[in-house]
Amino acid sequence: MNVGVAHSEVNPNTRVMNSRGIWLTYLLLTVVLHVILLSIPFFTVPLVWTLTNVIHNLVMYLFLHTVKGTPFETPDQGKARLLTHWEQMDYGVQFTSSRKFLTISPIVFVLSKPQRATGGEQKGHIQLWSYRYILASFYTKYDPTHFLINTCSLLSVLLPKLPQFHGVRIFGINKY
Numbered sequence: 001m002n003v004g005v006a007h008s009e010v011n012p013n014t015r016v017m018n019s020r021g022i023w024l025t026y027l028l029l030t031v032v033l034h035v036i037l038l039s040i041p042f043f044t045v046p047l048v049w050t051l052t053n054v055i056h057n058l059v060m061y062l063f064l065h066t067v068k069g070t071p072f073e074t075p076d077q078g079k080a081r082l083l084t085h086w087e088q089m090d091y092g093v094q095f096t097s098s099r100k101f102l103t104i105s106p107i108v109f110v111l112s113k114p115q116r117a118t119g120g121e122q123k124g125h126i127q128l129w130s131y132r133y134i135l136a137s138f139y140t141k142y143d144p145t146h147f148l149i150n151t152c153s154l155l156s157v158l159l160p161k162l163p164q165f166h167g168v169r170i171f172g173i174n175k176y
Contacts, residue, residue, distance in 0.1 A: 011080050013070050013088040017098035026105070030056055046140035053136045053150050057106055057157040064102070065160040066174055084174075087166060094163045106157050108135065 016022065034052045037043060043051070064086040080088050090096040140146035159165060169175045 011070055011088060013080065013085055014091050017089055017102065023101055030105075046143060046146055049136045049139040050146045050149055053106075054153045057153040060102070060106065061157050061160070065157075068174070083167075086161060092166065094166070099161070103158065103161050106154055 030052070033055060034048065037048045037051050037055075038045075040048075065084050068084050069081045070088075086099075090098060136150045137147055140150070
């Protein structure tokens with residue numbers, strides 16, 4: 001037992017994404033990144049969406065899938081030393097609400113296709129409520145270059161989240 005420790009968790013990394021307000025903070029930081037990139041005068045809107053997506057996915061990959069251990073001393077006798085933050089989260093239980101949120105959020109930035117209005121609406125208008133709010137591809141107007149970059153970025157962040165890759169180190173990268 002550690003004297004003077006404020007938390008009751010053996011490893012606080014396991015519950016940090018379930019903390020109060022963390023999801024809202026995550027979304028707000030992503031929006032702030034996007035607004036900062038939009039304020040740079042010579043960046044086009046498609047470039048800003050692609051940069052937002054790539055920077056977001058790179059940061060999330062680094063924090064969730066490469067950094068190992070805990071940033072503080074834990075009484076778990078080094079069990080978390082060889083695990084990434086994603087592997088420690090929710091004690092390794094798959095498909096929790098935090099894991100679902102962190103899996104869905106990069107997808108929301110990548111693939112979208114607007115749906116045309118049907119029925120009595122004017123021909124050619126796009127209904128606002130029929131968007132699937134998956135933004136990056138829509139705002140890059142499905143440009144093949146941006147689409148390829150965004151898709152590669154998405155795959156680099158989604159594949160490590162799959163349960164089949166729990167504890168797997170491809171080509172021995174990040175093994176120790």
